[in-house]
Amino acid sequence: MSNQSFRFKQFSVRQEKSAMKVGTDGVMLGAWTSIGDANRILDIGTGTGLIALMLAQRCDAKIDAVEVDEPSAQQAEENVVNSKWGNRINIICSSFQSFAKETNEKYDLIVSNPPYFVNSLKSPEVARTVARHNELLPHDELIEGINTILTENGRFAGIFPYIEGNVFVAKASNYGLFCTKRVNVLGKVNGPVKRLLLEFERKPKPLAEETLCIRADNDKYTAEYIQLTKDFYLAF
Numbered sequence: 001m002s003n004q005s006f007r008f009k010q011f012s013v014r015q016e017k018s019a020m021k022v023g024t025d026g027v028m029l030g031a032w033t034s035i036g037d038a039n040r041i042l043d044i045g046t047g048t049g050l051i052a053l054m055l056a057q058r059c060d061a062k063i064d065a066v067e068v069d070e071p072s073a074q075q076a077e078e079n080v081v082n083s084k085w086g087n088r089i090n091i092i093c094s095s096f097q098s099f100a101k102e103t104n105e106k107y108d109l110i111v112s113n114p115p116y117f118v119n120s121l122k123s124p125e126v127a128r129t130v131a132r133h134n135e136l137l138p139h140d141e142l143i144e145g146i147n148t149i150l151t152e153n154g155r156f157a158g159i160f161p162y163i164e165g166n167v168f169v170a171k172a173s174n175y176g177l178f179c180t181k182r183v184n185v186l187g188k189v190n191g192p193v194k195r196l197l198l199e200f201e202r203k204p205k206p207l208a209e210e211t212l213c214i215r216a217d218n219d220k221y222t223a224e225y226i227q228l229t230k231d232f233y234l235a236f
Contacts, residue, residue: 004016006021006022007234008053008054008232008233008234009231009232009233009234010057010084010232011053011057011079011082011083011084012079012082013048013049013050013053013079014048014075014078014079015048015075016075017071017072017074017075018047018048018069018071018072018075018076019047019069019071019072020047020048020072021048022048022050024214025113025159025195026047026050026051026113026159027050027054027229027232027233028159028185028195028197028212028228028229029051029111029113029157029158029159029197030050030051030053030054030055030111030232031054031228031229031231031232032157032183032197032228033055033109033111033157033199034155034157034181034199035055035058035059035061035109036108036109036155037108038059038061038107038108038109038154038155039061039062039108040061040062040063040064040105040106040107040108040109041055041059041061041062041063041064041107041108041109041110041111042063042064042065042066042105042107042109042110042111042149043055043063043064043065043066043110043111043112044066044096044110044111044112044114044137044142044145044146045066045067045068045096045112045113045114045115045137046065046066046067046072046073046076046091047067047072047076047113048072048075048076048079049065049075049076049077049079049080049089049091051065051111051113052065052076052080052089052091053079053080053083053085053089054232055111056083056084056085056088056089057085057231057232058231060088061088061108061109062088062090063085063088063089063090064089064090064092064105064107065080065089065090065091065092066092066094066095066096066099067091067092067093067094068093068094068095068096068136068137070093073091073092073093074093076091077091095136095137096137096141096142096145097137097141097145099145100144100145100146100148100149101145101148103149105149106149106150106151106154107149107150107151107154108151108153108154108155109154109155109156109157110146110149110150110154110155110156110157111156111157111158112142112156112157112158113158113159114137114139114142114158114160115136115137139164139167139168139171140171143168143171143172143175143177144175146177147175147176147177150177150202152202153201153202154201154202155199155200155201156177156199156200157197157198157199157200158197158198159195159196159197159198160195160196160198161194161195161196162184162192162193162194162195162196165195165196165198166196168198169198172200176202177200177201177202178200178201178202178203178204178205179198179199179200179207180199180200180201180204180205180207180208181197181198181199181207181208181209182196182197182198182199182207182208182209182210183196183197183198183209183210183211183212184196184209184210184211184212185197185211185212185213185214186211186212186213186214187213187214187215188213188214188215188216188217188219189213189215189216189217189222191213197212212224212225212228213225221236
């Protein structure tokens with residue numbers, strides 16, 4: 001693996017043009033998200049196209065993937081064309097707000113590893129700032145857009161830092177989107193919760209909550225993390 005590319009079991013991701021590189025968050029979301037019987041899937045902020053490619057490996061659905069950063073969208077298109085699933089993944093260079101207003105499609109499943117830093121220091125690299133900070137895609141606008149294009153029985157899945165994820169859950173409920181699945185992700189055993197994997201539906205139901213630890217005390221990956229990602233990582 002080089003900084004310019006990342007090889008998985010069934011596809012490769014080039015990433016030199018993309019603002020955000022392949023990371024654990026995206027891999028966890030792509031592996032964890034429940035596919036169900038989804039026929040139409042939307043990936044918001046696809047970056048390199050990683051999550052769209054992972055979902056394409058896992059199901060036969062048609063997948064649209066939106067990315068506002070043009071170089072990242074071009075890179076995602078290249079990665080899709082070079083994959084087995086180029087005929088099922090459509091890369092769209094657009095802001096999500098514009099896409100949600102203009103599309104006539106409705107989606108059974110929407111996924112996103114969204115920008116989440118609100119008050120932290122900005123990166124000097126403009127594209128990375130856009131990818132990591134939510135000024136261009138505030139959570140309210142993300143939820144409003146999802147609500148517009150999600151089917152009645154559809155689901156939204158996302159990954160968030162702990163604090164931002166809890167705020168998102170509260171905001172989403174105000175729009176009639178209710179958290180039905182939650183995974184508290186720990187970096188290490190007995191460490192703090194670093195990330196939240198969250199799934200939302202239009203109808204409230206009892207919350208299914210689990211905990212996932214990425215690394216054990218010996219710094220090796222846990223059996224649970226290996227089981228989640230083994231269809232993708234070469235090392236597993």
